[in-house]
Amino acid sequence: MTTIDLKNILIHRIVGINDKSFLAAINTLVETKSESTIYKTTPQQQKRIEEAIVQITKGEIFTNEQVELEIDKWLKEK
Secondary structure (H helix, E strand, O other): OHHHHHHHHHHHHOOOOOOOOHHHHHHHEEEEEEOOOOOOOOOOHHHHHHHHHHHHHOOOOOOOHHHHHHHHHHHHHH
C-alpha cells in the first residue's frame, strides 16, 4: 500500500465520522505531524525577527563556536 493509498483510505473513513471530540483528537494528531505549521507571532516578536534579519544581512552574527567560547569565558570569570 502506498502513502497515497493510505491517505485516500483515511480521508474516506474520516468523512464518515460525526463524533466531534474524536475528530478533534484526529486533528491534534495531524497537527503534530504537519509539515506546514503556522506560527502566530505578536507584533513585538515580528519586530525582533525583522531586526534579526537585518543583522544577519549585515553580517552581524556569531558562530556557535564563538558563542560557546564566550560562555566558557564568562563562566570562568564567575
